Amino acid sequence: MNIGGMKLANEGADSLESVLEGIQSLRQADPPYLSVFAHSYGSTAALLALERHTVTVDALALMGSPGSDAQSVADLSVRDGNVFVAQASLDPIAHSAFFGSDPDSPSYGARSMGVTGGTDPLTGAKLEGSSGHNEYFSAGTECMRNLAMIGIDLGDLVMTSRTNSDDPGVQSASGR
DSSP: OOOSSSHHHHHHHHHHHHHHHHHHHHTSSSOOOOEEEEETHHHHHHHHHHHTTSSOBSEEEEESOOOOSOOSGGGSOBGGGOEEEEOOBTOSSTTOOTTSOOTTSGGGOOEEOOOSOEEOTTTOOEEBOOBSSSOTTOTTBHHHHHHHHHHTTOGGGOOOOOSOTTOTTOOOSSOO
């Protein structure tokens, strides 16, 4: 498999687009809340599909994304610009903009999704942090908690990046 080019990402975008079209056509009268969670090269495929503006999703969460041609949330078919991005420490892919953009850059306009760990403000549970490129989906992490909130249309409850590294309980109010 060669993930250094765009061929496989475009094939993935085609497949994702077909799946999303199918889901939307099955429930036209009562459209489902559709969230796409995409990691690494899969995020490039998801971005390509949503740049085409043939399908629209309610939320998009990107983790460890090498980007795409889209330069901002406005370039994507995501309702209300409901795009979240996570970049774990020690992730060599994050901020690489290998495929053209960095979804975590402030100019992109995505909402920051915390992955460093902390305390869940709803349950008081201790949440572990994610580090490197492959820990975003680990059980008990802040990232997984945030994905759950996005998936049930509670994106306003997503924990964001820290504003004060000395105080692990302080959250950024703006999310950026």
